[in-house]
Structure formats: C-alpha cells, structure tokens
Amino acid sequence: MSNFSIDIQNINKSYEKTTALKNINLSVNKGELFGLVGPDGAGKTSLIRILTSLVLPDSGQAFVDGFDVVKDYKKIRQNVGYMPGKFSLYMDLTVLENLNFFATIFGTTIEENYELVKPIYSQIESFKHRKAGALSGGMKQKLALSCALIHKPTVLFLDEPTTGVDAVSRVEFWGMLKDLKSKGISILVSTPYMDEAELCDRVALMQSGEIMQINSPQQIVNDFSHTLWQLKSDNLYKTLQSLRNWDKTHSAHAFGQSVHFVANSSKITSSEIKEYMEEAGLENIEISGIKASIEDCFMELMTNNPTN
Amino acid sequence: MKAFKGFVIKEFYHIFRDSRSLLILFGIPIAQVILFGYIITTEISDANIAILDHSKDAVTREIIQKTLSSGFFKLAATIERESEIDAIFRKGIAKEVLIFEPDFEEKLNKGESPSIQIIADASDANTANLLVSYASAIIQNYNREQMQSRGVPMQIEARIRMYYNPELKGVYFFVPGIMAVILMLISAMMTSVSIAREKEMGNMEILLVSPLKPIQIIIGKLMPYFLLSFINAVSVLSLGYIVFGVPVNGSIVLLLAESMLFITLALSLGLLISSIAESQQVAMFISMLGLMLPTILLSGFIYPIENMPMWLQYICHIMPPKYFIIIVKDIMLKGVGLEYLWPETLILTGMTLFLIVVASKKFKTRLA
Incomplete structure (x- = not known):
C-alpha cells in the first residue's frame, strides 16, 4: 500500500x-x-x-x-x-x-x-x-x-x-x-x-x-515573514498592555521575562518602539531583533486564525 | 493463552498487595460469621414472661415460684384470659406466656397428666427457642424432683406453641444469609472496583491497545475473584460448623455447586457495574447501595419476606440472593436435594446467563 x-x-x-x-x-x-x-x-x-x-x-x-x-x-x-x-x-x-x-x-x-x-x-x-x-x-x-x-x-x-x-x-x-x-x-x-x-x-x-x-520545524521558522523584536523593561505587564493598545502593533506576546513584538509595518525602527515605550512611562528598556522560534510561529498562526 | 495466564497472575499480585482488599476478602467473612453467630446465640436472663393460672393451687404456685426464681425469667404480668395473650405479645410486655390448665393439682393427684402451655413470641425466633427450652427444662426438673420425693411418676406435660413464626425461621438462618452477603460483596464489589481501577488509572487504555481480547480481559478479571469467593464460601461453612455447630444436612457437593452458580451471577453483576462506573468510588457506591443493602434487607436474610408489603415482595422476587438463601437453607437445614430445588436453581441459572450476556455486550472494546 x-x-x-x-x-x-x-x-x-x-x-x-x-x-x-x-x-x-x-x-x-x-x-x-x-x-x-x-x-x-x-x-x-x-x-x-x-x-x-x-x-x-x-x-x-x-x-x-x-x-x-x-x-x-x-x-x-x-x-x-x-x-x-x-x-x-x-x-x-x-x-x-x-x-x-x-x-x-x-x-x-x-x-x-x-x-x-x-x-x-x-x-x-x-x-x-x-x-x-x-x-x-x-x-x-x-x-x-x-x-x-x-x-x-x-x-x-x-x-x-x-x-x-x-x-x-x-x-x-x-x-x-x-x-x-x-x-x-x-x-x-x-x-x-x-x-x-x-x-x-x-x-x-x-x-x-x-x-x-x-512542516519541518526549520521550514516553519524560516517561513516566519515578519521582523520580530524582543522587548524588555522594568514592568512586563505594563509593557504588554501599552503595546497592545498601540495602533502600530500587529501582535505582542509575553515570553518569559520579555515581550515578543511584531509591528504591522516592517519599516518600524527600534528607536520608534523605544520612544513609544518611554512615552508609556516604562524604564530600563532593552530592544533587540531576534529570530523567530516555533512558539512565535504558533502565536502568529493563532493571531491570523482566531478560531476561538 | 500465555497472555491470559500473565493477566491472571497480575490480578493476583494486585489482590495480595493491597491490604484493604485482603481485609475485605478474608477479614469480613470471618468477622461477620462470628458477629452474627454470637448476636444470635446470646444467653437469656431476666426475660419478661406473663402467667395465666387457671387453677391457682399449691402445685401451680410452686412451679411459678421455681420458674421465677431460676434467674432466667421475670414476671411482667399476670393475666386472667387467653384473649389477653395477643395484646401482651403485641405490646412487647412479655416474650413468653405460661398457661396452667384448670384443676391442676387435682388432675395430678388423680394420676392424670395436666399440661402447661408454653407460648412464645417467635418473631425473634432464636430468643423464642431459648425461652421455650429454658421453661420446659424447669418443668422437667420439677417433674424429676416430685418423682423422687413422692415415688410416683408424675407427668406434667409442657405443650409448646410459637406465635407468629411457627417454623422458627431464623435459627441457623444466619449462615445462608451471610454466605449470600459475602459472596455478593466479594464477587460483585471487588470485581467492579478492580475493573474501575484499571479505567481510572488509565491502564484500560493500554490493555485495549493490546492483542488481548476483551473476553480474555473479562475472564482474567473474574477468575481470581471466583477462586477467592469459593474459598470464602467454604470458610463460612466451616466456621459455621466448627464455631456454631450449624450442620450441613444435605449434599455438600450440591451446596458448593450452587455456590459457584451464585458466585458466577455476582461476578457478572460486578462486571455490569464496572461497565457503568468510571471510578472506583462510583463502583463501590453502586455495589454498596445496589447490591449490599438489597441483599441484606430484601432477600429474607434479616426480615421475613412474607411480612413485607405486597409491592416490596415483588421486588424481592427479582433479588438473586433470595433464591440462593432458599437453596442454601434447604440444603443445609432440611437436607433436600436438587429434586426440590430445581425451580430456584433454574431461576438463578437464567439470571446468570442473562447477566453474562448483558455484561459482555456492554463491555466496550473502545473508550466511550
């Protein structure tokens, strides 16, 4: 067969x-x-x-x-x-x-x-x-x-x-x-x-x-088409809240002690994000671009088909 | 076949490693036989009696004196008419009534045999039996004494009547009843709990995803309990015989064969319960409520079925233990054989087949 x-x-x-x-x-x-x-x-x-x-x-x-x-x-x-x-x-x-x-x-x-x-x-x-x-x-x-x-x-x-x-x-x-x-x-x-x-x-x-x-895990990760940012600050919860209220946010999810952030435009710069976070009253801000993991891909898929 | 053997061995490991199930298996039968045995054969002292003396002469007074000073009896009432006896028993004033016939001393002197009637409330059969035998012993004793002092043989006759329960059902009755209860408990409850445990712990999932056939799982589960229940039946019988002298008048082989039939029935009931129950607690609960209580209350073990309201009697007729108790009682006490017991045996066999078919149909080869 x-x-x-x-x-x-x-x-x-x-x-x-x-x-x-x-x-x-x-x-x-x-x-x-x-x-x-x-x-x-x-x-x-x-x-x-x-x-x-x-x-x-x-x-x-x-x-x-x-x-x-x-x-x-x-x-x-x-x-x-x-x-x-x-x-x-x-x-x-x-x-x-x-x-x-x-x-x-x-x-x-x-x-x-x-x-x-x-x-x-x-x-x-x-x-x-x-x-x-x-x-x-x-x-x-x-x-x-x-x-x-x-x-x-x-x-x-x-x-x-x-x-x-x-x-x-x-x-x-x-x-x-x-x-x-x-x-x-x-x-x-x-x-x-x-x-x-x-x-x-x-x-x-x-x-x-x-x-x-x-797909293979490698391919799933490679297919992640967005720029992914890892954001850290002194207040994780507040960071998440303020990002979710931002009109430039595509998605923001908590990952351990940081927030993984995807903007709805690929042209966004780290200084732009930093500026927004400072305005929101957050301190000790760290911003870095990172490679997506399976979990990021999973979150992204969930954001795209909100089945529930 | 090897797989089946492995399964049965595993089952025995479960039983022998769980102290609780061991206790239920072997502790309860022994405890029950001994408890029931001793409760039923308690000694009597200061039992209430009533006296109806139609002659009121020297002899009757002497006998009454002897009876009351024996320490076994206490005078609760003196009555004048036979018609009062019923009320005395119904109100529970006395357990026994002694009636002396008229002209007692005169008849005795003429060489006739006057009689004392001993009437006992036999709704509690064991007590009644004891009371009657004590009272007649006292009368016999008096007879002997008089014979020695007067040198004439004297015949005071004790006539015994049992009210409410003339056949004295209840004496030795605990052994058949306990056999029914224990076999029901061990067989049905233990199997249903042990299958429910496999489900609860998730083991059933693996067993199903294995080459074991459902019938192998079922028989593998039932066989150890069949064996242990049978051992229990034998130990209840031997305990009854050794400790309380309850005889087996009929054929032991027939008795054991009928026990096996009843064990099979109880096992298939357990199987049926386990097909409904998903957890050990539920299985235990259903067995207790659905099997134990009816076995004790509706089988005629403790309460005579004839005294129940009609609608409850109909329910009693569908209780398997009822037929088993009749069978065991008749074999043990009356010594009758299959030629008299085939209707009950047939009913039990029919019930067993029905339950086996239903239970095996309900046993799922998949989850839910």
Missing part, C-alpha cells in the same frame, strides 16, 4: 457539543519522528486515540501501517506501541513485573526484544524490584516507554510523554526517541511544549481541533 506509517484523511470528531477534530489530514512517513504540537484542548489526545483505535471518528478515514483504524482495529492493536497521557503502569507491581506483564500480553518475552529496550531499560534496571509507584517521574516515564516498546511496535504513539517530567529527563527522553527513530520505528508524539517541536522531523501545529500548519 502506501509508504506512510500513518495516513489520516478528513477525520472529524465531536463529543456532544464540542468539536474535537475538524477535517484533519495528515501523513507520517516510515521512520519519521512526527510531533503534534498544541495547547491543551487542541485535539492531540483525540487524534492519537482515534489512531490507536480507542475512539471512533465521526467521519473520515485513517490508516496505521496500512490498516484501517475502524475495520482492522485488531491488527493495529497487535502492532502499535502506545503510551497514554496518564501514567498508566501498575503502581503496585515492580518495574520488572510491569515489563514482564506487558511483554506477556503482547505474546513476547523481555529477553526476545531486550536489544530494543536496553538503552532505556538499563537506566532503571537497578531498580527492577522497586514498585512502579515508588519511582520518580523520569524513571516512571522510562519504564512506561520500555513497556510500550517491549513488543517491538512498528509505530509508536506517545501522548504528552514529557508533561510533568523534569527538564533533564525531558532532554534524555528526546534523545531516546531519536535512537528509536534510527531503528526504523515511526513515532507520533504529542506535546504542549513548543521547544520540543524543534526536535521533531516534522510537526503539525494544532489549535482547537484544527491543524494550522504541517
């Missing part, structure tokens, strides 16, 4: 009154690390659940490994690995028992696929007799990933795997995903963190059940 690991065509899904997914089209190549990026409520989990055959779409078709998610759901359940958003190992079982259990229900053994999980599992193997409930967040996540991998899936679905995990473990985790990708496993990962989007081969930026853009 197709060369795609995942092929989604015109998928729609709504729950009672809320629309979770609107006309989603997406395909993931074999061996690709693909990111679904968007805030909570963007529809990432719904999409992953449709692909793992847990939820039926209202309309449209989707194929995983060439299998229809509705008709061939049993085939899909044998071949994919899935790590749900909620940490879903058995807390009262030990590390080893958890891994053993998931190996058994997939009809395999730890020994058989040890090579695949080794780089991850070896990091927690010294705790193998500890109950999963007593592990730290990062270790739990490694165990969950090991369990999702133990049957050598062809496609791996990870729903917000790094939510609630510390920064160091997050970096490690993405390193592991890169390794898995190099072994030919296609990975679809969802994340609310924009900085993680840059670690994917391609990403789909999602918002309110719609895909705003699909």
Whole structure:
C-alpha cells in the first residue's frame, strides 16, 4: 500500500457539543519522528486515540501501517506501541513485573526484544524490584516507554510523554526517541511544549481541533515573514498592555521575562518602539531583533486564525 | 493463552498487595460469621414472661415460684384470659406466656397428666427457642424432683406453641444469609472496583491497545475473584460448623455447586457495574447501595419476606440472593436435594446467563 506509517484523511470528531477534530489530514512517513504540537484542548489526545483505535471518528478515514483504524482495529492493536497521557503502569507491581506483564500480553518475552529496550531499560534496571509507584517521574516515564516498546511496535504513539517530567529527563527522553527513530520505528508524539517541536522531523501545529500548519520545524521558522523584536523593561505587564493598545502593533506576546513584538509595518525602527515605550512611562528598556522560534510561529498562526 | 495466564497472575499480585482488599476478602467473612453467630446465640436472663393460672393451687404456685426464681425469667404480668395473650405479645410486655390448665393439682393427684402451655413470641425466633427450652427444662426438673420425693411418676406435660413464626425461621438462618452477603460483596464489589481501577488509572487504555481480547480481559478479571469467593464460601461453612455447630444436612457437593452458580451471577453483576462506573468510588457506591443493602434487607436474610408489603415482595422476587438463601437453607437445614430445588436453581441459572450476556455486550472494546 502506501509508504506512510500513518495516513489520516478528513477525520472529524465531536463529543456532544464540542468539536474535537475538524477535517484533519495528515501523513507520517516510515521512520519519521512526527510531533503534534498544541495547547491543551487542541485535539492531540483525540487524534492519537482515534489512531490507536480507542475512539471512533465521526467521519473520515485513517490508516496505521496500512490498516484501517475502524475495520482492522485488531491488527493495529497487535502492532502499535502506545503510551497514554496518564501514567498508566501498575503502581503496585515492580518495574520488572510491569515489563514482564506487558511483554506477556503482547505474546513476547523481555529477553526476545531486550536489544530494543536496553538503552532505556538499563537506566532503571537497578531498580527492577522497586514498585512502579515508588519511582520518580523520569524513571516512571522510562519504564512506561520500555513497556510500550517491549513488543517491538512498528509505530509508536506517545501522548504528552514529557508533561510533568523534569527538564533533564525531558532532554534524555528526546534523545531516546531519536535512537528509536534510527531503528526504523515511526513515532507520533504529542506535546504542549513548543521547544520540543524543534526536535521533531516534522510537526503539525494544532489549535482547537484544527491543524494550522504541517512542516519541518526549520521550514516553519524560516517561513516566519515578519521582523520580530524582543522587548524588555522594568514592568512586563505594563509593557504588554501599552503595546497592545498601540495602533502600530500587529501582535505582542509575553515570553518569559520579555515581550515578543511584531509591528504591522516592517519599516518600524527600534528607536520608534523605544520612544513609544518611554512615552508609556516604562524604564530600563532593552530592544533587540531576534529570530523567530516555533512558539512565535504558533502565536502568529493563532493571531491570523482566531478560531476561538 | 500465555497472555491470559500473565493477566491472571497480575490480578493476583494486585489482590495480595493491597491490604484493604485482603481485609475485605478474608477479614469480613470471618468477622461477620462470628458477629452474627454470637448476636444470635446470646444467653437469656431476666426475660419478661406473663402467667395465666387457671387453677391457682399449691402445685401451680410452686412451679411459678421455681420458674421465677431460676434467674432466667421475670414476671411482667399476670393475666386472667387467653384473649389477653395477643395484646401482651403485641405490646412487647412479655416474650413468653405460661398457661396452667384448670384443676391442676387435682388432675395430678388423680394420676392424670395436666399440661402447661408454653407460648412464645417467635418473631425473634432464636430468643423464642431459648425461652421455650429454658421453661420446659424447669418443668422437667420439677417433674424429676416430685418423682423422687413422692415415688410416683408424675407427668406434667409442657405443650409448646410459637406465635407468629411457627417454623422458627431464623435459627441457623444466619449462615445462608451471610454466605449470600459475602459472596455478593466479594464477587460483585471487588470485581467492579478492580475493573474501575484499571479505567481510572488509565491502564484500560493500554490493555485495549493490546492483542488481548476483551473476553480474555473479562475472564482474567473474574477468575481470581471466583477462586477467592469459593474459598470464602467454604470458610463460612466451616466456621459455621466448627464455631456454631450449624450442620450441613444435605449434599455438600450440591451446596458448593450452587455456590459457584451464585458466585458466577455476582461476578457478572460486578462486571455490569464496572461497565457503568468510571471510578472506583462510583463502583463501590453502586455495589454498596445496589447490591449490599438489597441483599441484606430484601432477600429474607434479616426480615421475613412474607411480612413485607405486597409491592416490596415483588421486588424481592427479582433479588438473586433470595433464591440462593432458599437453596442454601434447604440444603443445609432440611437436607433436600436438587429434586426440590430445581425451580430456584433454574431461576438463578437464567439470571446468570442473562447477566453474562448483558455484561459482555456492554463491555466496550473502545473508550466511550
């Protein structure tokens, strides 16, 4: 059939009154690390659940490994690995028992696929007799990933795997995903963190059940057509407020301790901005031109399609 | 098959590592048998009795004297007519009435056997039974004493009548009742809670996205509890026998087979509950309210069904524990076999099949 690991065509899904997914089209190549990026409520989990055959779409078709998610759901359940958003190992079982259990229900053994999980599992193997409930967040996540991998899936679905995990473990985790990708496993990962989007081969930026853009992170950043300014002052909130009231503002968003600002004309100069900010009574003003990040692109897309 | 075995092993880990579920599994049955057993077999002292003496002669006075000085009975009323007995019981003035027939001493002297009627309020069957046996023991004792002193065999006859509950339902009745309650509790509540836990913790999501078939998940969940419930049924029976001497007069094999049938029924009820309940709390709540209370109140375990209003009796007829209690009681106490119990067995089997079909239909292969 197709060369795609995942092929989604015109998928729609709504729950009672809320629309979770609107006309989603997406395909993931074999061996690709693909990111679904968007805030909570963007529809990432719904999409992953449709692909793992847990939820039926209202309309449209989707194929995983060439299998229809509705008709061939049993085939899909044998071949994919899935790590749900909620940490879903058995807390009262030990590390080893958890891994053993998931190996058994997939009809395999730890020994058989040890090579695949080794780089991850070896990091927690010294705790193998500890109950999963007593592990730290990062270790739990490694165990969950090991369990999702133990049957050598062809496609791996990870729903917000790094939510609630510390920064160091997050970096490690993405390193592991890169390794898995190099072994030919296609990975679809969802994340609310924009900085993680840059670690994917391609990403789909999602918002309110719609895909705003699909591209490689590099291309998305390159496509950012505006001049972006980073503004700092003694009062972040006041800066944001006064900029949003300015008739020359296209958009202004808070990013940590600074404001990322786009003017509605590319001819604007830094002295012009500084002048305006001084008039607004702000002090310690710092202005610099910066390169856009994925988050800036996401904000820009949101500004252009205010769906909600 | 290996996958299924792994699943069952995992289930046992859950059960044996959770001290709460262990307590429910093994603590509650033992506690219940012992509690009910001792509450029902309490000793009697200073029980209120009423006396209706038609002769009022030396012998009757002596017997009354003996009875009241025994320490078991306290005179609550002296009455003159039989028609007053009902009022005495209904107002709860006395639990027992002794009636001496007219010309008591005269008949005794003529060598006849005058009689004392012992009437007990048997709505509390155990107390009634004890009161009656104490009173007749006192009369027997008097007989013996007189025989030794007079050298003539004397026959004062004690005639016993039970009011309200002539069959004395309630004696030994706690064992069948407790079996029904415990099997319902363990089987239905524990399974529904354990499946709801998988849903609540998100484990069900992974189980569904695995090659395990729904039927394997269901049976894998039910099997450990089936086994443990069966162990419980056996331990309730043995405790009843060892501690309280409650006999099993009928076939043990039949009794255990009927227990398995009832366990299966309770398990499928638990499965049904878990298909509605999304969290452990909800599952627990539904099991408690929807199963435990009706099992205790509407099965005839504590309150006789015949005394309920008509509309409540109809509800009782659809309560599975009712039939199970009848079956267990009849096997244990009357010693009857399947030839008498096939209607109840058939009803239970029908209910079980119905529940299994509904529960498996309702078990979702997907989320929501």
